Amino acid sequence: MNLKTILYFVLCLQLTVFMQAQNKTKRVLFIGNSYTYVNNLPQLIKDIALANGDTLVFDSNCLGGYTFNNHFNNTTSLAKINAQAWDYVVLQAQSQEPSFPPAQVASQTLPYAIKLDSVIQKNNDCTETVFFETWGRKNGDAANCGFYPPLCTYTGMQDRLKQSYKQFADTCHALMAPVGEAWRKSITLNPNLELYSSDQSHPAMEGSYLAACVFYEFLFQKSVLSNTYTAGVASATATALQQIAHDVVNDSLTVWNIGKYTPCVTTGLNTTMPKNTIQLYPNPAQHTLYCSINTAFKIYDVLGNLCLQGNKSTAITIESLKSGVYFIELENSTLSEKLRFIKE
Numbered sequence: 001m002n003l004k005t006i007l008y009f010v011l012c013l014q015l016t017v018f019m020q021a022q023n024k025t026k027r028v029l030f031i032g033n034s035y036t037y038v039n040n041l042p043q044l045i046k047d048i049a050l051a052n053g054d055t056l057v058f059d060s061n062c063l064g065g066y067t068f069n070n071h072f073n074n075t076t077s078l079a080k081i082n083a084q085a086w087d088y089v090v091l092q093a094q095s096q097e098p099s100f101p102p103a104q105v106a107s108q109t110l111p112y113a114i115k116l117d118s119v120i121q122k123n124n125d126c127t128e129t130v131f132f133e134t135w136g137r138k139n140g141d142a143a144n145c146g147f148y149p150p151l152c153t154y155t156g157m158q159d160r161l162k163q164s165y166k167q168f169a170d171t172c173h174a175l176m177a178p179v180g181e182a183w184r185k186s187i188t189l190n191p192n193l194e195l196y197s198s199d200q201s202h203p204a205m206e207g208s209y210l211a212a213c214v215f216y217e218f219l220f221q222k223s224v225l226s227n228t229y230t231a232g233v234a235s236a237t238a239t240a241l242q243q244i245a246h247d248v249v250n251d252s253l254t255v256w257n258i259g260k261y262t263p264c265v266t267t268g269l270n271t272t273m274p275k276n277t278i279q280l281y282p283n284p285a286q287h288t289l290y291c292s293i294n295t296a297f298k299i300y301d302v303l304g305n306l307c308l309q310g311n312k313s314t315a316i317t318i319e320s321l322k323s324g325v326y327f328i329e330l331e332n333s334t335l336s337e338k339l340r341f342i343k344e
Contacts, residue, residue, distance in 0.1 A: 032092030213245035
């Protein structure tokens with residue numbers, strides 16, 4: 001065997017290893033409602049992945065009209081979160097709730113986003129929580145328009161959905177899957193392409209396919225362009241939707257928090273270290289919040305207002321705070337850390 005032949009076989013072996021390394025398997029749990037189960041969104045993502053040589057292993061608990069509060073109090077949702085070490089858990093809120101006024105979202109929805117994320121992290125701190133930003137209704141939310149004017153139009157509703165899902169993701173140091181922003185771009189570029197079903201709320205197959213393309217790019221961190229699986233969508237339409245998903249995900253990686261937070265750090269001993277070495281407990285808390293370090297603190301509400309501050313202490317009395325979500329800022333000469341907690 002001459003040198004040229006040997007080099008050829010080495011090159012083939014390296015190429016085979018490289019190609020195998022590109023094929024990924026992701027284990028994902030979907031927690032949501034009809035926006036996820038209509039057209040079987042997880043299966044669409046799985047089929048797109050399969051067409052690109054990848055594998056999606058998924059489970060779901062998606063019940064019509066379910067909120068984060070409902071899921072946090074649902075034994076099936078909690079059992080599925082704790083069933084295994086997921087790569088991702090996708091959380092999708094009830095379609096209208098995140099579009100409500102900021103103060104209402106902060107008091108009624110955000111606390112349960114945090115609680116669900118806490119359950120996910122307690123099960124496995126290497127799991128990444130993904131908040132599934134949904135789309136506004138085609139002509140706004142007529143039922144709540146009089147109550148809150150921004151909901152009177154699609155654009156106003158979509159703007160609020162984006163703001164709230166971004167708040168959920170930032171608060172939980174989690175990811176935001178910009179499905180709603182992909183819908184917005186599609187509607188802008190081609191308003192004649194119908195993404196909605198006849199109720200002007202749930203997705204047509206084209207809408208679900210666009211969502212699936214976003215999730216494939218997001219979960220596998222690979223391009224969906226030229227993927228051969230179209231779910232029965234016209235070829236030219238599928239190509240256009242793939243391009244939109246690719247552009248939306250990759251044009252604003254930092255906005256979606258991709259690469260911003262490290263869920264866990266693997267060491268040379270094959271162990272993991274949690275996101276934060278500082279521990280707050282109990283969380284939620286009613287009377288006293290305990291901290292694992294002794295340092296000065298400042299406590300802020302979700303609007304950034306300073307509510308409480310004090311000198312070095314590992315036991316912080318929080319009885320004066322109203323029920324809600326807060327951030328505690330801990331700072332000394334060697335650290336600066338801001339952590340969230342819930343006052344019940």
